Amino acid sequence: MNRAYNFNAGPAALPEAVLQKAASEWFNFNGTGMSVMELSHRSKDYEEVHFGAVSLLRKLMQIPDDYAVLLLQGGASLQFSMVPMNLLQPGKTGYYVLTGSWSEKALKEAKKIGQTSILASGKENNYKAIPVISGIRVQSDAAYVHITSNETIHGTQWHQFPKNLGAPLVADMSSDILSKPINVQDFGLIYAGAQKNLGPSGLTVVIIKKELLSRGKDELPAMLHYRTHAENDSLYNTPPTLAIYLFKLVLEWADSIGGVEKISKLNQEKAKILYDVIDNSDGFYLGHSDPESRSLMNVTFRLKSDEITASFLVQAKEKGFIGLNGHRSIGGCRASIYNAVPLEHVAKLADFMRSFKSQY
Template structure:
């Protein structure tokens, strides 16, 4: 437990830790936003006050990520899971194939949805290796006339992450970046679509960010429901219907925090150093702890590991919980342990976990 602020060491996979500074700003502004006499949650989404918040968040995201002008930035709802449906519904034409790279449960769910709308294939998969690694770029098989190639940039359940993104030429590269967006610099121009649920690195749950190239919008299918058309939201600045106003406000405050940290280069450095604290304990434990992901594919966002003895693993998780560490249980589908070290998880929490792991090993060998 962080006794200075009486806050838990939060390693939840999502919804996850938010920067303390952002929470303090929200607390201060909760009842009276900018002397309006109202909470932002009580305001019309058509008001000038909210419009400034909304557009400010879009522009700040454009600046931080150096998003080119030929891309739309959308704030949608439904999470990444709705994007699994919207992407093939909008962009998978009858005479085309969508290629999916399978690296975990979320990419499996994405391709399952795509198959409802047209021909979708596995361009590469590491399932036979229990999703312990990311495929090499050379392993990905797709055709020049494919509708798109879909990847999941970071895999929360298995703890793997793309280090180098594939080059797909004229075929749009689509990336679910829900769990590592804004964790490092990314060349947005290499992608046709980037999408991400906010609840890991961007803010609270309820907002989904979609960064989409404008020429794709011009080619999108039109005979689909209005709310599921990207053009509906692009044409209305994501205000076709009532948006998650408080979530967008919080997202904007998180983006301000990223800027105050020194931008994405500094954020990336911090994330590498935080993850190294925990991976070093695993690597130097002589097998007491062992990771799921192969070293070259390790995630800086989700550190998945096991304790060699099953009963000791249960004891580890119980004692860690008692010591103020939250969210260290692995995903229910795979078990084990998982430390999610997203942007807002402070170095102090990672150091505390590393120290706890060392002491637990010493006490239980």
């Protein structure tokens, strides 16, 4: 069978090499006579997977020793609550930068936990651009500043992260983690659902500065306390073993092709191919985001009319392009070009876009 041209926003494409490796070990992992999902999470064979994945992530992202790496469940949506539960102390304020739907949801959950404030927002401009907050320092009551590094729905992305804000920077990196080099030390906490760049759904990665682990109250439920998972190497309860195994394979693939530096160059090349088609279409394709805030992960656009947009999506699906519908909240089209989406597939989509335009 031919592989689909998978542009889904998430769960998203996985590297073909990862799927092939997993298939070869499906019935007999590491000579155990069992699939990895049948192994005890206390077994030596699984522990090699578990700690090997953490070690590889540390290597690829250059995570310092004073940060803990946690492998959790519940998706980024649970982190919307866990972050304020653990970091938002009484008398303190969680500051949020709104750049789209996901940052709005993070704020909504934090409001249930404690005091919050909007530091900056792009909502008045329909979330077409990342707000400029350089030079801003938060008030002395700040517990943290929360950002969403890439907004999948509106197609905007932080290309330079704020520094010297006067409080730990917390980032939801679900849709662009491992897509470009970052300095982990610029952040107090990073969290990411795995299902876009790290592996399948079911796993959430949290990278947290160890000094922040003491902020959570002792009366927090054990499973909602970062310290619980840090002290137990993310093995307090049964972890999502199959998802972590696939996560490790994705990290091995990333390492084998040249690491984050190589991946970043490929992502820039892929995005340029599609944005060039949009920019040179004489208004036939209309990008949603402002050029300086364009996402390299989610290329959002619409066509000259709703009717033409609908026709584009029908013909695209007939040609094998999957997942190009824009999010239901804003419509239009969206091509999600995460790390595992091959350059060749992006080039084929660009060819289709030019061909479709020629019909009009």
